[in-house]
Amino acid sequence: MTEKLQKVLARSGYGSRREIEAMIGAGRIRVNGKVAQVGERIDADASVRIDGHEVVIKSESSVVCRVLTYHKPEGELCTRKDPEGRPTVYERLPRMSGARWVAVGRLDVNTSGLLLFTTDGELANRLMHPSQEVEREYAVRIFGEVTDAMINRLKKGVQLEDGVAQFDTIKAAGGGEGMNHWYHVTLKEGRNREVRRLWESQEVQVSRLIRVRYGDIKLESGLPQGGWSELDLEQVNELRAKVGLPPEDKSFIDPRHQESKQRKFAKIRRATSKRKDRLREAQRVNKNKRK
Incomplete structure (x- = not known):
C-alpha cells in the first residue's frame, strides 16, 4: 500500500503538509535517491532523506498524537530558528526524541495568545485547512x-x-x-x-x-505567557473528531497523577521565569557578539 509523501512525513512529525510541500518544491527531499515531487506516493520500504539526512517513516499505529497549548508572548517568532538570534516559540517547548512539534498556524511577532502544537502533522494540516472551517x-x-x-x-x-x-x-x-x-x-x-x-x-x-x-480549545486562564500545557487524551480525541480523524488510544499524561491547575500553573510560572532569565542572557551574549 502506498501513501502520499507529504502525508507520511506529516504523520511522522517532520512538519505540516504545507511545510513539507514547500520542502519538496525546494528540492530538499529525496526518495530512493531521486528528487521528490509533490503528490508522489511511497511505500513503507522507501528511503527518504531531508537535506541529506535519512528520516524515520512511522506507521499510523506507532505515532502518539500529542497536543500542547502555548501562551505566546509578544516578541517571539513562529519559526524554528532566527538568523538574528531573536526568541522563537519553539525554544520553550518540551524536547522530544524521534519526533518534533508542528505548529497549528502562526501568530505574527506582535500578536500574543493561544498557539497549538502537535506531533501529528496530519492533525495540524486539517486544523489549518479552510475546508474544515475551524x-x-x-x-x-x-x-x-x-x-x-x-x-x-x-x-x-x-x-x-x-x-x-x-x-x-x-x-x-x-x-x-x-x-x-x-x-x-x-x-x-x-x-x-x-x-x-x-x-x-x-x-x-x-x-x-x-x-x-x-476551535473549542481556549487559552486557559492562569497559563502564564511563555508557558505550555498538554491536552489529555479526551481533549486530544475531541480535537481529532472535529476534523474527521480517528481517536487516539495512547497518551503521555497519566490520569492517575493529574495535578490541580493551580499547582500545575505555579510550576509553569517558575519554569517560565527561569527560562526568561536564560533567554535574556543568551540575547545579551548574541547582541555583544554582533557589535
Missing part, C-alpha cells in the same frame, strides 16, 4: 472610532490585496480608555495578518491583538 477567536484593542457602518462592512466582507475577507462575528468587549476599545472577533481562516488588515481597511489601528480560542 473557528479562531481574537481579543483585539482598537485605537480609533468604530462605527456601526464599519462593523457591518467587516461582517459583510471587504476587499484586501489577497481577496475578500470578513469576520463572522464582532462583539464589543468593553474596557479600554479614550480612543481604545476592546472587541472579540471570530473568523474561520488564517491568512497572514488578516485580523489586523481587516481593521486597518477601515482606517483604525490595532493596538493589541490576542488569540483566545482555536
Whole structure:
C-alpha cells in the first residue's frame, strides 16, 4: 500500500503538509535517491532523506498524537530558528526524541495568545485547512472610532490585496480608555495578518491583538505567557473528531497523577521565569557578539 509523501512525513512529525510541500518544491527531499515531487506516493520500504539526512517513516499505529497549548508572548517568532538570534516559540517547548512539534498556524511577532502544537502533522494540516472551517477567536484593542457602518462592512466582507475577507462575528468587549476599545472577533481562516488588515481597511489601528480560542480549545486562564500545557487524551480525541480523524488510544499524561491547575500553573510560572532569565542572557551574549 502506498501513501502520499507529504502525508507520511506529516504523520511522522517532520512538519505540516504545507511545510513539507514547500520542502519538496525546494528540492530538499529525496526518495530512493531521486528528487521528490509533490503528490508522489511511497511505500513503507522507501528511503527518504531531508537535506541529506535519512528520516524515520512511522506507521499510523506507532505515532502518539500529542497536543500542547502555548501562551505566546509578544516578541517571539513562529519559526524554528532566527538568523538574528531573536526568541522563537519553539525554544520553550518540551524536547522530544524521534519526533518534533508542528505548529497549528502562526501568530505574527506582535500578536500574543493561544498557539497549538502537535506531533501529528496530519492533525495540524486539517486544523489549518479552510475546508474544515475551524473557528479562531481574537481579543483585539482598537485605537480609533468604530462605527456601526464599519462593523457591518467587516461582517459583510471587504476587499484586501489577497481577496475578500470578513469576520463572522464582532462583539464589543468593553474596557479600554479614550480612543481604545476592546472587541472579540471570530473568523474561520488564517491568512497572514488578516485580523489586523481587516481593521486597518477601515482606517483604525490595532493596538493589541490576542488569540483566545482555536476551535473549542481556549487559552486557559492562569497559563502564564511563555508557558505550555498538554491536552489529555479526551481533549486530544475531541480535537481529532472535529476534523474527521480517528481517536487516539495512547497518551503521555497519566490520569492517575493529574495535578490541580493551580499547582500545575505555579510550576509553569517558575519554569517560565527561569527560562526568561536564560533567554535574556543568551540575547545579551548574541547582541555583544554582533557589535
